[in-house]
Amino acid sequence: MQKKIRIKDIAKMAGVSAGTVDRVLHNRGNVSEAARESVEKVLKQVGYKPNMHVSSLSLKRKYTIVVTTPQASAGAYWESIHNGIRHALDEYENIKVKFRIFTYNQYDIYSCREVFEKIAHYDMDGVIIGPTFHEETVKLCEKLSDRDVPYLFVDSTIANTKPLAFFSADHYVCGQLMAKLITSIIPQEGKIGILQAVRTGDRSANTTILRIKGFTDYLTERGCLNPILRIPFSVATPEDNKRYLSQFFKNNEHIPGIVVMNSRGNFIANYLSANNIMGVKMICMDLTSANVEALKNEQIDFLIGQGPEYQGFFAMKTLLEFLVFKQPVSVQNYVQLDILTKETIDYYKNFTNIIY
Amino acid sequence: MQKKIRIKDIAKMAGVSAGTVDRVLHNRGNVSEAARESVEKVLKQVGYKPNMHVSSLSLKRKYTIVVTTPQASAGAYWESIHNGIRHALDEYENIKVKFRIFTYNQYDIYSCREVFEKIAHYDMDGVIIGPTFHEETVKLCEKLSDRDVPYLFVDSTIANTKPLAFFSADHYVCGQLMAKLITSIIPQEGKIGILQAVRTGDRSANTTILRIKGFTDYLTERGCLNPILRIPFSVATPEDNKRYLSQFFKNNEHIPGIVVMNSRGNFIANYLSANNIMGVKMICMDLTSANVEALKNEQIDFLIGQGPEYQGFFAMKTLLEFLVFKQPVSVQNYVQLDILTKETIDYYKNFTNIIY
DNA sequence: CGTATTTTTGTGCACGTACACAAAAGTACA
DNA sequence: TGTACTTTTGTGTACGTGCACAAAAATACG
Numbered sequence: 001m002q003k004k005i006r007i008k009d010i011a012k013m014a015g016v017s018a019g020t021v022d023r024v025l026h027n028r029g030n031v032s033e034a035a036r037e038s039v040e041k042v043l044k045q046v047g048y049k050p051n052m053h054v055s056s057l058s059l060k061r062k063y064t065i066v067v068t069t070p071q072a073s074a075g076a077y078w079e080s081i082h083n084g085i086r087h088a089l090d091e092y093e094n095i096k097v098k099f100r101i102f103t104y105n106q107y108d109i110y111s112c113r114e115v116f117e118k119i120a121h122y123d124m125d126g127v128i129i130g131p132t133f134h135e136e137t138v139k140l141c142e143k144l145s146d147r148d149v150p151y152l153f154v155d156s157t158i159a160n161t162k163p164l165a166f167f168s169a170d171h172y173v174c175g176q177l178m179a180k181l182i183t184s185i186i187p188q189e190g191k192i193g194i195l196q197a198v199r200t201g202d203r204s205a206n207t208t209i210l211r212i213k214g215f216t217d218y219l220t221e222r223g224c225l226n227p228i229l230r231i232p233f234s235v236a237t238p239e240d241n242k243r244y245l246s247q248f249f250k251n252n253e254h255i256p257g258i259v260v261m262n263s264r265g266n267f268i269a270n271y272l273s274a275n276n277i278m279g280v281k282m283i284c285m286d287l288t289s290a291n292v293e294a295l296k297n298e299q300i301d302f303l304i305g306q307g308p309e310y311q312g313f314f315a316m317k318t319l320l321e322f323l324v325f326k327q328p329v330s331v332q333n334y335v336q337l338d339i340l341t342k343e344t345i346d347y348y349k350n351f352t353n354i355i356y
Numbered sequence: 357m358q359k360k361i362r363i364k365d366i367a368k369m370a371g372v373s374a375g376t377v378d379r380v381l382h383n384r385g386n387v388s389e390a391a392r393e394s395v396e397k398v399l400k401q402v403g404y405k406p407n408m409h410v411s412s413l414s415l416k417r418k419y420t421i422v423v424t425t426p427q428a429s430a431g432a433y434w435e436s437i438h439n440g441i442r443h444a445l446d447e448y449e450n451i452k453v454k455f456r457i458f459t460y461n462q463y464d465i466y467s468c469r470e471v472f473e474k475i476a477h478y479d480m481d482g483v484i485i486g487p488t489f490h491e492e493t494v495k496l497c498e499k500l501s502d503r504d505v506p507y508l509f510v511d512s513t514i515a516n517t518k519p520l521a522f523f524s525a526d527h528y529v530c531g532q533l534m535a536k537l538i539t540s541i542i543p544q545e546g547k548i549g550i551l552q553a554v555r556t557g558d559r560s561a562n563t564t565i566l567r568i569k570g571f572t573d574y575l576t577e578r579g580c581l582n583p584i585l586r587i588p589f590s591v592a593t594p595e596d597n598k599r600y601l602s603q604f605f606k607n608n609e610h611i612p613g614i615v616v617m618n619s620r621g622n623f624i625a626n627y628l629s630a631n632n633i634m635g636v637k638m639i640c641m642d643l644t645s646a647n648v649e650a651l652k653n654e655q656i657d658f659l660i661g662q663g664p665e666y667q668g669f670f671a672m673k674t675l676l677e678f679l680v681f682k683q684p685v686s687v688q689n690y691v692q693l694d695i696l697t698k699e700t701i702d703y704y705k706n707f708t709n710i711i712y
Numbered sequence: 713c714g715t716a717t718t719t720t721t722g723t724g725c726a727c728g729t730a731c732a733c734a735a736a737a738g739t740a741c742a
Numbered sequence: 743t744g745t746a747c748t749t750t751t752g753t754g755t756a757c758g759t760g761c762a763c764a765a766a767a768a769t770a771c772g
Contacts (some may be wrong), residue, residue: 372721372722373721373723374722374723375721375722375723376720376721376722379720379721385719386719386721387718387719387720388719388720388721391720391721391740393715410727413726413727414725414726414727416726416727450727450728581730584740
């Protein structure tokens with residue numbers, strides 16, 4: 001309970017005025033070499049930590065921040081990311097932020113191009129990107145870099161870019177985890193069905209591939225001999241899926257376990273229920289409301305969450321603290337993977353709850 | 357991005373001065389009925405939410421808060437609770453809090469009595485209690501109630517008390533979860549060893565009994581026929597445990613699964629490794645550093661965390677917000693249960709990380 | 713009605729920080 | 743040395759809230 005060290009105290013210790021300390025803290029220039037050194041020495045010595053909430057109180061500057069992600073449907077993955085972002089804005093309610101969300105259709109590359117083109121010329125202080133299309137994202141990032149606009153990724157990161165930071169699950173490890181879970185709960189050498197998107201252009205490009213790699217590597221490393229069956233599935237054209245599934249389950253009876261690497265696990269779960277296919281263990285991704293319901297109904301055995309609210313929250317928080325307080329930023333931020341079951345789901349704090 | 361509503365704004369809307377609004381907000385009295393009503397009407401209408409960080413800035417009052425828990429050894433459960441508490445104090449660094457920790461020996465009822473006697477007469481504004489002994493805690497709480505000192509529980513709650521709030525896992529559900537996990541990963545009808553403390557007086561009284569109930573109920577409800585074997589264990593006199601264990605494993609070979617309901621899972625795990633007993637699946641409680649190490653070494657298969665940092669953090673935060681801001685408090689706070697594996701443990705944010 | 717007393721209301725300062733502006737010190741050059 | 747200009751430094755105000763204190767209004771009572 002030692003007394004808080006204030007700017008004033010630093011000033012006295014360094015033998016200068018508060019204004020000079022402020023100029024050093026914010027790199028505003030117009031400070032003599034001698035004064036700067038003296039202040040910086042004291043700063044280091046006492047480990048000064050500004051009170052951000054007070055600081056933002058007297059902040060005059062306005063910031064414009066752009067968020068671009070795939071369209072967010074209710075109760076689904078991207079909505080949670082948006083919620084996290086909004087909560088970060090509440091937390092720093094004193095900072096004057098104008099923020100705009102640009103969403104694109106994650107199954108339509110032209111929609112993405114159009115939106116990114118707009119963003120590339122928009123006047124803003126920072127961008128948070130939920131990426132889907134690799135090439136388009138790289139291009140956007142190059143333009144942003146040229147303009148010195150910092151950008152952050154959520155959900156996954158993109159190679160050949162220099163983001164200020166990214167917040168993402170380690171999708172490779174996620175795949176390993178799914179392998180561990182499914183092999184733990186089905187008989188040895190039991191067949192495993194894996195949901196595999198039939199078209200690229202959705203998040204598969206970035207994340208599912210990594211997950212599948214982690215999954216198969218795990219099985220190989222452990223010498224698991226479970227046969228892997230790919231279940232065709234299309235997120236873009238859902239009308240085809242019933243056909244895909246009925247065909248699959250006609251050819252493959254008595255599958256003991258299914259792993260779904262995107263957030264549409266509930267679709268399979270409901271198909272199984274509707275067609276009275278019992279005793280299939282399921283491991284699925286993401287706490288969409290549909291998946292949560294399926295978990296509660298014991299249609300899904302383990303649901304893995306990647307804290308989308310957390311990702312959004314910290315992406316925005318990091319960006320704000322970087323812009324306003326020039327805080328140093330850690331670039332790689334792998335979020336935790338939450339394993340949920342019917343028993344624990346009711347107690348799960350989706351992070352939005354944590355803050356308030 | 358609507359403009360923040362301030363006390364001043366409320367005052368203007370209600371046709372009074374800021375001082376009157378302040379008096380209404382803090383129940384300081386000396387407000388005419390007419391003014392009170394007018395202000396309260398506006399308050400409700402606009403849903404005023406004070407800026408706590410600014411508010412605490414200009415707070416003059418000092419608070420004394422007492423924390424009492426079992427002694428916290430390094431890397432263990434209670435230390436995490438203490439860490440959470442300290443982080444709440446950092447978060448509200450502007451509030452002048454003097455806080456004292458009184459720890460007692462959780463295996464010595466006299467130590468507890470002595471400490472609680474001291475606390476009962478200590479001059480303070482609130483108490484956070486990590487309870488162990490039922491009777492002693494009830495007595496302390498009665499005395500605190502008489503003095504109108506609010507108290508909160510962490511880790512578990514105690515019947516026949518009226519805490520301001522408690523932060524605890526739902527231990528019954530925790531037992532169910534352990535049953536679900538172990539039955540999922542061992543052969544049907546496989547024997548399950550349960551670690552059972554041989555002496556009362558430790559946390560068993562409060563928590564382990566509930567967990568065991570949840571565990572056995574789960575098995576019964578699901579018609580699981582797994583034989584349950586109690587493994588004797590003493591937390592108070594650890595020197596006896598080697599004997600207990602060697603006796604147990606002599607009598608019971610080929611146990612496919614063991615469930616440990618207290619935080620000493622690593623002890624069993626190490627015993628198994630040391631004696632070359634292989635292929636035993638283990639479900640254990642609490643992310644003590646020893647347990648985390650055992651998880652990483654694949655000695656433990658699933659580790660269940662009950663967010664002790666989270667509990668401590670929110671207990672202190674709730675108490676502060678109640679004392680300072682008269683915030684309404686939700687009494688029952690069941691924390692989430694985290695399921696950790698070797699794969700996910702490295703990414704786990706122990707909440708301390710979340711805040712900063 | 714006048715005065716004393718109590719109740720109610722309004723005002724101003726402090727908290728720690730950002731930032732605008734004024735003051736002071738330094739520099740260049742005639 | 744004086745003047746004009748630049749660089750450096752210090753001071754004061756605002757932010758939203760709590761709280762002390764002063765001012766005003768209401769009430770009591772001779």
